[in-house]
Amino acid sequence: RKEVEQDPGPFNVPEGATVAFNCTYSNSASQSFFWYRQDCRKEPKLLMSVYSSGNEDGRFTAQLNRASQYISLLIRDSKLSDSATYLCVVNEGGGYQKVTFGTGTKLQVIP
Amino acid sequence: NAGVTQTPKFQVLKTGQSMTLQCAQDMNHNSMYWYRQDPGMGLRLIYYSASEGTTDKGEVPNGYNVSRLNKREFSLRLESAAPSQTSVYFCASSDPDRPSSYEQYFGPGTRLTVT
Numbered sequence: 001r002k003e004v005e006q007d008p009g010p011f012n013v014p015e016g017a018t019v020a021f022n023c024t025y026s027n028s029a030s031q032s033f034f035w036y037r038q039d040c041r042k043e044p045k046l047l048m049s050v051y052s053s054g055n056e057d058g059r060f061t062a063q064l065n066r067a068s069q070y071i072s073l074l075i076r077d078s079k080l081s082d083s084a085t086y087l088c089v090v091n092e093g094g095g096y097q098k099v100t101f102g103t104g105t106k107l108q109v110i111p
Numbered sequence: 112n113a114g115v116t117q118t119p120k121f122q123v124l125k126t127g128q129s130m131t132l133q134c135a136q137d138m139n140h141n142s143m144y145w146y147r148q149d150p151g152m153g154l155r156l157i158y159y160s161a162s163e164g165t166t167d168k169g170e171v172p173n174g175y176n177v178s179r180l181n182k183r184e185f186s187l188r189l190e191s192a193a194p195s196q197t198s199v200y201f202c203a204s205s206d207p208d209r210p211s212s213y214e215q216y217f218g219p220g221t222r223l224t225v226t
Contacts, residue, residue, distance in 0.1 A: 008151075034214075043201055043217035044154070087153070099215065101146075103153040 006102040023088030024070045036087040078109045117218035124192040132187040134202030143185035147198040192225045
């Protein structure tokens with residue numbers, strides 16, 4: 001089983017739609033969680049951290065379910081500019097703060 | 112601030128050739144990382160440096176060496192390139208002592224092709 005698993009997609013959604021991605025992780029001792037965004041042929045950039053209580057940033061909502069070991073990202077009112085690959089990232093802690101990246105979920109927002 | 116810079120942006124090597132990928136950050140971060148990204152594999156850690164003067168192996172270190180020249184610079188060397196090392200290489204830095212988050216800042220990447 002992969003340490004961090006994501007549905008690769010692509011998710012093709014019309015503008016204005018709501019879309020949700022899930023990510024599962026295998027290490028129950030994982031300490032912190034993040035969503036990164038990666039545009040085509042660009043570097044990954046932090047989108048948002050994921051807190052136990054859930055957090056929201058504008059149209060984006062991230063949630064963590066420790067019992068089931070998954071995190072989610074909800075995007076409301078999708079924009080064309082949201083088209084990108086979304087990487088789930090898990091910090092397992094330890095001596096060097098081991099960070100594991102998921103392979104990413106590709107989102108294409110269609111006009 | 113330039114953030115994290117990498118050179119070169121593109122490189123084509125023949126099998127057996129050597130090269131060094133350069134990375135520098137101006138954010139005064141202690142930790143620096145080298146990743147490779149391949150289709151369907153996600154980002155995989157090659158080497159990391161928790162602080163100046165220290166380096167450690169990550170998930171896929173074979174065929175690579177690194178040098179943490181100073182706090183700003185962290186280079187990755189391929190001694191004898193192989194086609195399996197064709198990939199996109201990203202350098203990243205972070206400051207794990209920040210209490211608010213553990214964000215990694217990435218450079219723009221180096222696209223390496225080994226023929």
